[in-house]
Amino acid sequence: MRRVSRGLSAFALALMAAGFVLALARGGAATPLALDLKTRPHRLMLFGIGALAVLPGVRVLVALSYYTAARRLAEALVALVVVLELLASMITGG
Amino acid sequence: MTLLLGLFLSGTAAGALGALLGLGGGIFLVPVLTLLFGLPVRVAVGTSLVCVIATSAGVAALSTEGTGADVPLALRLEIATAAGAVLGGVVGVLIPARVLSVVFAAVVFGSAGYTLSKARGPGEDEAMYRRDYRPQRWTLGYAVASLAGMVSGLLGVGGGFIKVPTMYAIMGVPLGVATATSNFMVGITAAASVFVYLGRGDVRPLVTVATAAGVFLGAALGTLLQARLRVAWLRWGLVVLMLAIGVQMLWKGF
Numbered sequence: 001m002r003r004v005s006r007g008l009s010a011f012a013l014a015l016m017a018a019g020f021v022l023a024l025a026r027g028g029a030a031t032p033l034a035l036d037l038k039t040r041p042h043r044l045m046l047f048g049i050g051a052l053a054v055l056p057g058v059r060v061l062v063a064l065s066y067y068t069a070a071r072r073l074a075e076a077l078v079a080l081v082v083v084l085e086l087l088a089s090m091i092t093g094g
Numbered sequence: 095m096t097l098l099l100g101l102f103l104s105g106t107a108a109g110a111l112g113a114l115l116g117l118g119g120g121i122f123l124v125p126v127l128t129l130l131f132g133l134p135v136r137v138a139v140g141t142s143l144v145c146v147i148a149t150s151a152g153v154a155a156l157s158t159e160g161t162g163a164d165v166p167l168a169l170r171l172e173i174a175t176a177a178g179a180v181l182g183g184v185v186g187v188l189i190p191a192r193v194l195s196v197v198f199a200a201v202v203f204g205s206a207g208y209t210l211s212k213a214r215g216p217g218e219d220e221a222m223y224r225r226d227y228r229p230q231r232w233t234l235g236y237a238v239a240s241l242a243g244m245v246s247g248l249l250g251v252g253g254g255f256i257k258v259p260t261m262y263a264i265m266g267v268p269l270g271v272a273t274a275t276s277n278f279m280v281g282i283t284a285a286a287s288v289f290v291y292l293g294r295g296d297v298r299p300l301v302t303v304a305t306a307a308g309v310f311l312g313a314a315l316g317t318l319l320q321a322r323l324r325v326a327w328l329r330w331g332l333v334v335l336m337l338a339i340g341v342q343m344l345w346k347g348f
Contacts, residue, residue, distance in 0.1 A: 001154070001162075001165070002154065002155065002157065002162065005151055005154035005155045006155040008151075009151045009152065009154075009155045009310075010155075012151075013307075013310065016303045016306065016307070017303075017307070019299065019303065020299075020300065020303045020304070020307075023299070023300055028300055029095045029098060029300075032097050032098060032298070032300045032301050032304075033133070033137065033298045033300075033301060034298070034300070035295050035298050035299065041299075042299045045299035045300070045302075045303050046292075046297075046299055048303070049144055049292070049297060049299070049302060049303070049306075050292065052144065052147055052148060052151060052306070053144065053147060053285055053288045053289065053292065054285070055147060055150075055151050055281070055285075056147060056150060056151075056278075056281040056282045056284070056285040057282075057285055059154070059278070059281075060169070060282065063165050063169065075166050075169070078166070078169045078170055078173065079169050081173055082169050082172050082173060082176075082282065085172075085173070085176045085286070086282060086285060086286055089176075089286035089287070090285075090286065090289045
């Protein structure tokens, strides 16, 4: 799970950093609250933020697959319930 | 540019405190982002949710063998937290906000007192990370975790300031494990809400990335520092924080 956290965090950070640097180079600091999905820097940053946002769910999925493979079924069931709760919250809006 | 630098530094402080005390940082960040930097509340909450996940991710990525979260414990308590969040959504409409603030303040003060009662005599040592423990008092642990969920839903925070003392003082989990486990849990709690804010456009890329970058750095510093701190110092840090939050809640209640 630590490898998953490191990998996905590094990926998310790289996207956010690339978008941030590009945004600053294009004078984005003047409008820090701007949100413009048509520009590449903002899309990169939002994609990185999205990758970060799914990380907790991915960690629970990793736990679920580990417990299932190890036949720790009670813990696998708990992990499955948390995944479903998370999905339900995301779909219904928190 | 000054704004972005200020956000980065605020994020660093929030990430460090969050990693040290098992919090997501939202309890600091939302007031700082709104009062100090003048961000609209919804943007501040959206930014804070991303940063709570960043704290959780940073702590997880940097934890070493034997210092990570107790994942089975986290998942079990997270079910209770989610149930509490749903209940909070119902209760929050029926009970006046002032009454809720006073009730939560009482819970926070009680948790602070119970955490202090764990203090041992001079000369006694306490390990931050042990693996030879068994969580106890599950019923009470579930009940308080549900309450943490209610608080999370109503205040827009991760509830780590209740989860850590619950695991440490009530359930007998070593403090280092409790903070790492709480960091795992608050990440899940924040992830449940953040997509709503993303969908509404309340997550503004530049301010969020600047703050989250600081949070990652702070979480790294906090994780490294925690290994060098004594349990007593962290316990006192947690108690002071809980007292400050309790006073703030009481103030809102009256």
